[in-house]
């Protein structure tokens with residue numbers, strides 16, 4: 001039904017005060033807020049008033065609130081699909097039609113960017129239909145409940161194995177791994193492990209353990225800084241430059257590490273440029289430092305976006321494997 005036809009059928013004598021007649025059509029518009037008499041030659045439609053009018057219309061008085069709702073919900077009609085106000089902030093007293101709620105939320109989410117056009121944050125832009133289907137089919141499983149869902153946990157172990165082979169695990173080596181809800185959690189768990197390791201060492205040596213610090217470049221993704229804030233570690237954020245290709249600068253790493261450094265965050269796939277930071281070069285600097293001082297500083301490689309790409313590229317990450 002066209003809007004104009006819909007509207008014309010709603011006019012009632014009670015509306016006469018706000019009713020005006022559009023010069024270009026014969027329809028009576030009960031919802032117009034601005035009249036031609038006020039000197040304008042167009043009418044303005046107030047959508048909220050229109051919806052109110054639709055709900056209060058006497059022809060709907062006898063109906064239950066979901067009956068008579070528009071049955072085919074579309075982005076253009078979803079606001080009319082329930083005869084009762086659907087609050088955004090409270091559960092409606094008498095419920096709400098599922099199809100209308102679904103469509104209204106879908107309409108609102110349409111205002112977000114489109115992932116497949118989002119090359120700015122370059123993550124999660126496309127997924128195969130089959131992968132999406134598997135996710136939807138298993139949404140109701142609680143991943144932390146290993147007893148209830150052993151098949152999923154066996155698959156989890158196989159994923160750790162697949163990734164360790166991708167990264168060149170050798171005979172006799174054992175890879176340890178765990179799924180996380182994203183790189184932020186991986187960074188936080190990795191950072192915590194480095195902090196605990198440092199604390200235990202300081203305990204054994206009877207040294208102060210109140211001033212831990214961690215090294216990262218100023219290009220670091222916000223999750224890395226969050227680790228420092230959440231877990232009370234001083235963030236030593238080192239400048240990046242054209243010379244360092246806007247990545248963590250090995251020269252500055254050398255100058256900023258000390259006995260309180262719990263670790264160095266090195267990124268494979270900088271969020272802003274996609275660059276890999278020089279993991280090997282920084283590892284050598286830390287080896288030299290250990291030789292001189294006896295302090296072994298570990299690295300956490302944040303491979304949020306590069307970890308599943310590097311092994312398939314010229315970078316030959318992990319050494320020859322296939």
Ligand SMILES: Cc1ncc(COP(=O)(O)O)c(C=O)c1O
Pocket residue numbers: 121123181182183184185221223267269270271302304305
């Ligand atoms: C380098 C880097 N580290 C960490 C993150 C955080 O990842 P997540 O959003 O999966 O927690 C991102 C996300 O863009 C990233 O690019």
